[in-house]
Each structure stands twice: as C-alpha cells, then as structure tokens.
Amino acid sequence: MKGVLAALLVTLQVAYVVGRPSHTMSCSEVDLCVAPCVRYLTREQKEPSEDCCKGVKRLKGMPKNTEERRFACSCVKQAAHGISGLKDDAVMKLPTACDTPLLFSISMDFDCNSIP
Template sequence: MKGVFVALFVTLSVAYVVARPNHTLSCGEVDLCMAPCVRYLTRKQKEPSGECCTGVKQLKGMPKNTQERRFACNCMKQAALVFSGLKDDAVANLSDACHAPLLFPIDMNCDCNR
C-alpha cells in the first residue's frame, strides 16, 4: 500500500508541476522523481522499483531545454552528496535499468555544463 501511495504522490506532483505554464524546473521536483530510487542506488534493492522507474521516466520529460537539462544534472549531483553509499555502477545503469534513457548523464562526476 505504501508503494502505491508513493507512486500516486509522485505522479500527481509531477503532473501538477508540468501542467503549470511558464514553469521553471526546481531541484525539489528532480529530488521527488529520484527519491524512490535511493534503495536501488545504494544496492539495498537488486532492481529499481516501479516507483523509481516511474520517477526516472517523468524526469526524462521534465527538462524542456539545454539549460534545464544542465540544471537537473546539477540537482542530481547535489542530491548525491546527501546520500552515503551510492554505488557508481547503480547510478550509471539506472536509466538503462528503467528503460528510460535520459538526455543528460546520471553520473556523480560528470560535467553538467557539457
């Protein structure tokens, strides 16, 4: 039941944000999409959860231009500093594991301005 609530909350929150005109992407929105992935990224889960992949797929469509992609990339790097134990291989493979290739890298060491 908790997983259903989290998925519904993430879906409704992102839908609300995306529907607003002249919206600027925020780190909170990026964090909201990625929060369900922490257990996979720390290898406490073998595979990403459905909620995690839903968040990755929503994140894929959120940045509308290069500036927002760079911003989202930097938000993810900042969030990675908060969580200890993130595994580089899990981070690098997340978008492939969710079948949702992103238009920016998920890499804690990448240069988001490239």
C-alpha cells in the first residue's frame, strides 16, 4: 500500500517541495485522492473506477490558492516517480475520463511553477 500511495498521484514528475508550505494540505492527502486511480493509470483497468473519479473531484476542490495548487501538482509529480508502468496517455486522459477538468495540466513533464 505504501508503494501505491507513494506512487499515487500519477501525473507530474519533477518538483519536490522541501519543507511544508503554509497551507493545510499534505502530500498524503493528495495521494489518497488518486490512489484508486493507479490501476487505470497503469492500464490494468480500461476505465477509471468510481472511487478514482471521486478522488479526482476531491483533489480538484482541495487547493484554495496558487501556492496550494502548485503544492498539489508537485505531490502528484513526486508520486508518479514511484508508479511502475504508468501510461502517459492514461495520465493525460484521467480528468476527462472522470469528467473533472483540473486547474493544472496532468502530464509527466508539466511545470508546476507555471500554475496561476
């Protein structure tokens, strides 16, 4: 389960935040939102599960400002490094598959600092 949680936020890959920003979110909370999506993101499932889409919707509502959106983005990228077999196409299609557009792009090379 730790591997899944660490690998949860299957989406963006590079920024690691040192220290905790002055907000109430944690990477663990972000990871829990996307944990149910791992099987879809690795293409073990053809469609995201209901729990996966609920988590994506929760993730969309968590960040309240630019700093928190960037933090959530970096958590996703950090988690993506731990997911074996992650499929870029599934990652990019996840918000659409869950009918939940996010405030930041989901891709393996997205720059979290570009989030407004």
